[in-house]
Amino acid sequence: MSAALPLRDVQLPPAPSWWPPAPGYLMIGAVLLLALLILALLILALLWWRRRRRQQRWLQAFDRELAGATDAAAEVAAIAGLLRRAARQARPGSEALHDHAWWLRVDPQATLPAAQRDLLAEGAYRPQVDAADVAVLRRWARGRYLAMLQERRR
Structure with a gap:
């Protein structure tokens, strides 16, 4: 080896x-x-x-309750009872409401037609109930029942 070659230290590569x-x-x-x-x-x-x-399950319970109704007037009464029960479960104390306050609780947007609303009125005399009115009422009540029960979850 030649003494002319400079010695260099070992250099590490740069850090990754x-x-x-x-x-x-x-x-x-x-x-x-x-x-x-x-x-x-x-x-x-x-x-x-x-x-x-x-x-x-809620809708099945609704349908089971209405299946026991023998005639249209009994079905309307059962629907009214189910709506009261759903209102009580959603907001305790709602079952004690009457007239306008009750309707504001059950149907706040007033989507139920007047003919069906009269069927659900408290103490309404129902000698003859039209099956078509009851069918409309049942459809509306089913959706409203479900909506009121869901309100208690919020």
Whole structure:
């Protein structure tokens, strides 16, 4: 060896940059993100399914209660009772409301036609009840019953 060659110390390469991470870390991060997304979707699907199932049970109970009615007048009375029960469960004390206050509670947007509203009026004399009016009332009451029961969950 020649003495003319300068001796140099061993130099280390520069420190690796922290960005971008190694591909392995990127894959692990992607898998974790995908797993969290799937978990969130499963939780949302479970909550939706439970809510739907609860609504179906409420509507089945509504239909069972009305199945026991023998005639149209008895069905109207059963509908009125179910609406009172739903109002009481949604907001305790609602069952004690009368006349205008009761209608503001049961039908706040006044979506029920006057003919069907008269059927549900307290103490209304119902010698002859039209089946078509009862069918409209049943459809409306079913949706309103469900809406009032859902109010108590909020």
